[in-house]
Amino acid sequence: MSHANSTQTPQPSGPLAGLTIFDLTRVLAGPTCVQMLADLGASVIKIEKPGSGDDTRGFVPPAMPGTDQSAYFAGANRNKRSVTIDIAKPSGQKLAHDLIARCDILVENFKVGTLARYGLGYEQLGKLHPGLIYCSITGFGQTGPYAARPGYDSLIQAMGGVMSLTGEPDGQPMKVGVPVADLFAGLYGAIGVLAALRHREATGLGQQVDIGMLDTNVAWLANQGMNYLASGQNPPRLGNQHPNIVPYQVFATADGHIVLSIGNDATFARFCQRFGLDHLLADPKFVTNAARVANRALVTETLANVLAAHGSAWWLAELEAIKVGCGPINTLEQVFADPHVIARGNLIEIAGKDGNPVKLVANPVRLSATPVDYRLPPPMLGEHTDEVLTDMLGLDASERAALRRDQII
CATH class of the missing domain: 3.30.1540.10 (formyl-coa transferase, domain 3)
Known part of the structure; x- marks a missing residue:
């Protein structure tokens, strides 16, 4: 575990600089949302379970070159500081509350009702912190008959209709080759947070942003969704052909x-x-x-x-x-060697903890006045626990040692 002090962490820049996010997300949809906001300058505290952390830390192979860090994890967790806290324990919940009091935004993707058991639900925190923007990303949203169900990308692609549209006409329904249901949910979540920030600027009040992966999947059915609504006919699978344009x-x-x-x-x-x-x-x-x-x-x-x-x-x-x-x-080899992809800066390198460069896919948002900010590589588990608890809460070495003895951090 790193014991780096605050002078070693670059200060964020960008349009969201000065905002702090309490990140209770893992896997892909939530981390994608938070990474987008982090790239735009928000300071992020990623809260992970001691000893294991984000599930995707274990999604190997492949690992990043020269490390045991999962490539999957690295793709959605740059510009974040990792802090290990066991929020299932009362002392961990107190630490979380103390940190949230100093944050502007909370993003989480737990199943509906889980965080409320720890005193960290929106109904609880919204009353304590009226300006808090609380973004919840779940499989099916906070309401409705499926709200309690877990959400997985392929499950959402199936239930949301995109698999019925994808694949050869006489073949199996197919999912898209990348987890688009997760990615779209994360991006819609970031859009919702930005809208809530604008509302808070005008009123001083935060709100909950409720993102359901099935909702977002239905939204991005786009022309195919409208084709059905206009005709009443289920669009057929067409392989690589377009439903509305030929050739x-x-x-x-x-x-x-x-x-x-x-x-x-x-x-x-x-x-x-x-x-x-x-x-x-x-x-x-x-x-x-x-x-x-x-x-x-x-x-x-x-x-x-x-x-x-x-x-x-x-x-x-x-x-x-x-x-x-x-x-x-x-192929992906050809993509990353393409002269236009290279000229547009779609592949970036950030200095890793050991000083060696870490290759990552760039943020595609190009802002002329406030460009995205690549300042931190994907963190090792708990790398910034001491730094954050010292800088934000003023905990000294003996207090942190006691929390470690009790397996709170």
């Missing part, structure tokens, strides 16, 4: 695959004229997007024969030259 999908080339994205009739006409397909523009089955959607199989088969005539590199060069949407299907 807008993956095509095989002579040596691989590319994505072809033709978003309007003018672009389709330009495509046909460039590649000797003018006759399609005289065919009512092809001339408008609505007609192409109605004749999806015919359009796909016709263009599949055309795309198979040349390799991917040839097609990408030709299509880009006439400003038709297209792209390669990159």
Whole structure:
């Protein structure tokens, strides 16, 4: 455990500098919310259980190079100070209350009612600290018949409908390849916290931000949700095809695959004229997007024969030259080597505790006046316990030693 003093912790900058978050989150949805706010300058105290910490600390392999720290944990926990407190014990609850009194925001993703058993629920803390913004991220929200259920990403993708939309028409329903239900819930949580901060600036009052992963999943059904509401028909799985636009999908080339994205009739006409397909523009089955959607199989088969005539590199060069949407299907190795990804700074390095660089994926928000602030690498478990308890609560070495003896920290 580190015994670093406050002079060793860089001071935050950014639009949220000066705000402090009491972070009671773990796994992904909650940590994603808090990391976004931390990158924007909020100071974060991540509260973890002594001895084990965030569940994702154990999600190995892989580990970060040269360490035993899980890559999963590292991806959602930079810019946070780790403090170990056992909030199940009365003395730990007192420490938590003392720290919360000095914080602006609390973010948690425990099951509904769990924190209330420890005196840390919103109904309890909101009365003690009227200005506190309390963000709760759960599987199903604070109310409703499913409120008590635990939430998991694949479960939410299934119940929220996205799995029914994903996959080949004759194959199994498929989840998305990354945990989008968790990530969206975290980002919606950050948006809710920012709105609550604006309200507090105007009124001095905090509030609870109630984020349910199923709610957010329903919200990001987007055009597919609206397709159902407009038609009353369940949208079918279309594999890599678009429900509302044709052609807008993956095509095989002579040596691989590319994505072809033709978003309007003018672009389709330009495509046909460039590649000797003018006759399609005289065919009512092809001339408008609505007609192409109605004749999806015919359009796909016709263009599949055309795309198979040349390799991917040839097609990408030709299509880009006439400003038709297209792209390669990159592996992650290719993504992180892409010159545009590199030029945009999407890969960052932060000096780790041992001084060696830690590679992380950058925050995608680009602010011209108050850029995101990368100041702390993902913390080791309990790394900042002494620092925080000394600086924020004034506990001396003997008081901290007593808390350790009692296994409170």
